[in-house]
Structure formats: C-alpha cells, structure tokens
Amino acid sequence: MINDTIRDVSITFLTEDTGIIVACDSSAAIGLKEADSVLAAPEITSAFCLRVALMELLAIGGIPIIVVDTIGGEMEPTGTRMITGIRNELIKAGLTDVMINGSTEENMETKMTSIGVTVVGTVQKNQLRYGTTLAESTLYQVGEPLLGADVLEHRDAIFTYQDLAEIQQKTDVLELLPVGSKGVAYEAEQLARSSGLHIIFDKTEYEDTRSAGPATVLLVAVEKGRVLRLTNKKIAVKRIGYFTKEQLT
Incomplete structure (x- = not known):
C-alpha cells in the first residue's frame, strides 16, 4: 500500500x-x-x-x-x-x-x-494528474483572486465545475491546480516543483501573492505553443508564464 x-x-x-x-x-x-x-x-x-x-x-x-x-x-x-x-x-x-x-x-x-x-x-x-507539466509548457491563469465580500459580489466571474471539466477534456492541457489562500505565485511554484521545473512569470505583476479565497483561480499548464480558451467568456483567462528546466537569473 x-x-x-x-x-x-x-x-x-x-x-x-x-x-x-x-x-x-x-x-x-x-x-x-x-x-x-x-x-x-x-x-x-x-x-x-x-x-x-x-x-x-x-x-x-x-x-x-x-x-x-x-x-x-x-x-x-x-x-x-x-x-x-x-x-x-x-x-x-x-x-x-x-x-x-x-x-x-x-x-x-x-x-x-x-x-x-x-x-x-x-x-x-x-x-492522476500530478507531475505531468513539461518544460517549455505555458502557464495560464483562469479567474482572478477574490476574497471575502468580493467573492459574493463577483460570483459570475468565478470559474465553475463545468469550466473545470471543459479544461480537463482538452488534449493539450497537462496539469491543473486550484489556488486558494496562498496565492498564485506560491501555487505556481508548487506546480513547477512537482515536475522538477521552474516557473518564469511573463511580468512581475503576475507574481500575485493575494489570497484567491475559495479557489477563485485555477492554474493550467498547457503544451508549448497552444492557447487556452474557454467557452464561458465571463471568466478571465490569461497567460502568465512558462516552465523551464533551469532557473533563469
């Protein structure tokens, strides 16, 4: 066992x-x-x-x-x-x-x-989807960090179970990770580490440390060169970085 x-x-x-x-x-x-x-x-x-x-x-x-x-x-x-x-x-x-x-x-x-x-x-x-992210694959952020009263005010902007299922069915999606209180930056590092990789953010502003409350953000690793899109246009989707084998300085 x-x-x-x-x-x-x-x-x-x-x-x-x-x-x-x-x-x-x-x-x-x-x-x-x-x-x-x-x-x-x-x-x-x-x-x-x-x-x-x-x-x-x-x-x-x-x-x-x-x-x-x-x-x-x-x-x-x-x-x-x-x-x-x-x-x-x-x-x-x-x-x-x-x-x-x-x-x-x-x-x-x-x-x-x-x-x-x-x-x-x-x-x-x-x-089991764990440790399946590849070097040079792209990291997307689905949704925005919301906490407390903001969650109640912006419920339409929070990704749904149906959105999650749609993403899981895409053949170019490698791995998914919901983000909660520890924030995007922390969970992106965890996602990279589970595959022995490093995360490089496209912009410093994407190194977000805000709490995402009750899983209001989903991180999605997608194969290199592919673009993540959702049928639900109410949900924000943006590329925030990529994964490498070596830590860049």
Whole structure:
C-alpha cells in the first residue's frame, strides 16, 4: 500500500491501480452570527467551503464519493442551512450521488460561524494528474483572486465545475491546480516543483501573492505553443508564464 501527500490532497493506494483520495477545507467568521467578520448566508459559506475541497480533488483526477461536514454550531437553524448549501453545491457539480455525513455543536452556544468540509473519493493511477507539466509548457491563469465580500459580489466571474471539466477534456492541457489562500505565485511554484521545473512569470505583476479565497483561480499548464480558451467568456483567462528546466537569473 502506497501513501502520499500531493500538495493539498492525501492519497492512499489500496491496490496497484486504485487509491483513496482526501481533500479538506475550513471556513470561519463568514455567516450571520454576531462575531462574524463577513455577513453571508450559511448556505453560501458551506457551499464555498465545499468548493475548495471538491476543486482540489477533481483537478487532480479524483472522483468524490463522500462529503463530511463538521459544523461548529447548532443544527437549527445554522446547520440545516449549511447542509442545504452543501447539497446545492453538489448539484451544481453534477455529483448528486455523493454521500453526506457530518456533525454539529449542540453543547455550547456559538457566536461565530465555522465549518470544516472533508471530501473522500477514489482515484485511478492512470487518471492522476500530478507531475505531468513539461518544460517549455505555458502557464495560464483562469479567474482572478477574490476574497471575502468580493467573492459574493463577483460570483459570475468565478470559474465553475463545468469550466473545470471543459479544461480537463482538452488534449493539450497537462496539469491543473486550484489556488486558494496562498496565492498564485506560491501555487505556481508548487506546480513547477512537482515536475522538477521552474516557473518564469511573463511580468512581475503576475507574481500575485493575494489570497484567491475559495479557489477563485485555477492554474493550467498547457503544451508549448497552444492557447487556452474557454467557452464561458465571463471568466478571465490569461497567460502568465512558462516552465523551464533551469532557473533563469
């Protein structure tokens, strides 16, 4: 049995070809409780929290089978509304057969909204998209970094599960990586490092360190000389760099 941690997901291969893959995320201070920093419906909070873990798992080639929610608050009304948000997000992703389990806090009164979400799935070794970026391939950024209230105000500008699926089906796409709180620059370096490469940004302004919140940016490595385009024209797509074997000075 092989165990490995690949960026933000953990994989255990039970056989030579089939593995269990796990991704998770947490969210706090976003809701309707008195100590929350950003006011948002609990359904939205849980949906975006799930989105992060789902995107990480899907981007690497996993198939979700179970979602576990750990809600730091009472079942009524917060928990029920958060579970509704999770169900709705699964519908948006076309994953209506995924099981849901979880827990709430019924012993203590809470004044801040919080939730953790874990997604468990399966992955086939030949479907695993990791360490597949090539030297001289191009790096594209899909979407823009959004955080907090900006996420709620610009939801139409955030790439969807359908956009992700469209990108995955392109034969010239090598690897994908959702970006969250650590920012574009950090995740681009991780993408390069997983294939033993270096990232060279086209402009210094693309070395973005802003948080991308609930996976509002997707990094896509594309074969040299190919251009990434999306059917969904609401989503910003731009080339931001390329990969090399040697670090340029």
